[in-house]
Amino acid sequence: MTDKIISQLLESSAVHDEWIKPLTNALLTVDSAYLKNLFEESNWLPGPEKIFAAFQRDLSHCEYILFGESPYPRAESANGIAFYDAAVTDLWSETGLSKGVNKATSLRNIMKTALLAEGLIETQADGKIPQSTIARLNKQNLIQNIGQFFLALRQKGFLLLNATPALHPDRKPLKEARYWSGFVNQLLTEIQQVRKDLPTLVLWGQIAQQIDSMPASSAFPIIRCEHPYNISFITNKTMLQFFKQLKLLSSKNI
Numbered sequence: 034m035t036d037k038i039i040s041q042l043l044e045s046s047a048v049h050d051e052w053i054k055p056l057t058n059a060l061l062t063v064d065s066a067y068l069k070n071l072f073e074e075s076n077w078l079p080g081p082e083k084i085f086a087a088f089q090r091d092l093s094h095c096e097y098i099l100f101g102e103s104p105y106p107r108a109e110s111a112n113g114i115a116f117y118d119a120a121v122t123d124l125w126s127e128t129g130l131s132k133g134v135n136k137a138t139s140l141r142n143i144m145k146t147a148l149l150a151e152g153l154i155e156t157q158a159d160g161k162i163p164q165s166t167i168a169r170l171n172k173q174n175l176i177q178n179i180g181q182f183f184l185a186l187r188q189k190g191f192l193l194l195n196a197t198p199a200l201h202p203d204r205k206p207l208k209e210a211r212y213w214s215g216f217v218n219q220l221l222t223e224i225q226q227v228r229k230d231l232p233t234l235v236l237w238g239q240i241a242q243q244i245d246s247m248p249a250s251s252a253f254p255i256i257r258c259e260h261p262y263n264i265s266f267i268t269n270k271t272m273l274q275f276f277k278q279l280k281l282l283s284s285k286n287i
Contacts (some may be wrong), residue, residue: 096190
């Protein structure tokens with residue numbers, strides 16, 4: 034029964050063929066009753082049809098596995114891909130960042146980090162980046178919407194996975210995370226079986242950083258940072274250097 038549930042969950046999320054075996058073996062470490070509950074219920078996010086959407090990309094060209102914490106707590110936003118707020122469309126407005134980006138705190142700070150890292154804007158003397166600074170920026174040669182931004186991330190080799198892929202209304206994220214720690218450790222083990230050149234783990238936030246203590250993570254190169262919900266993320270030197278080399282905002286990426 035567990036094998037059937039795993040197979041149906043992976044099929045529902047349209048998981049890439051290269052991830053089927055690693056994910057299947059990793060999911061066998063998850064409590065079977067818990068998986069059955071997820072499969073049969075629909076009151077959790079992002080739901081059984083999207084929970085593994087992050088794995089729609091291939092494994093062969095995966096250069097980074099970026100771990101977030103858990104899905105957005107809104108059905109219109111959660112889509113199984115970490116930090117991708119599906120309720121947001123345009124990135125820009127006449128006043129700077131779009132209203133949707135401004136409301137999504139983590140996404141707003143990620144965008145500001147990318148703008149700063151690529152030398153497109155500068156901070157004010159007080160270290161802040163007001164909307165007016167972004168409004169003055171010529172965005173003609175920049176990507177224009179959130180779909181393009183996450184396509185650029187994918188093309189740069191990113192797989193964006195929440196360390197806790199499910200968010201249940203009856204359980205706090207920290208409790209939910211306990212169901213998935215073995216899964217993440219086994220997934221990292223499985224990747225080592227098929228890749229000699231291991232992708233870099235990008236760990237944002239406290240839950241994701243618990244991956245540091247997992248035995249399987251020690252073989253991977255790791256980049257660590259606070260969660261982008263924190264304003265300090267914008268001027269984190271490690272992130273600025275990282276985003277500088279990625280150059281995500283150019284329309285040439287799409």
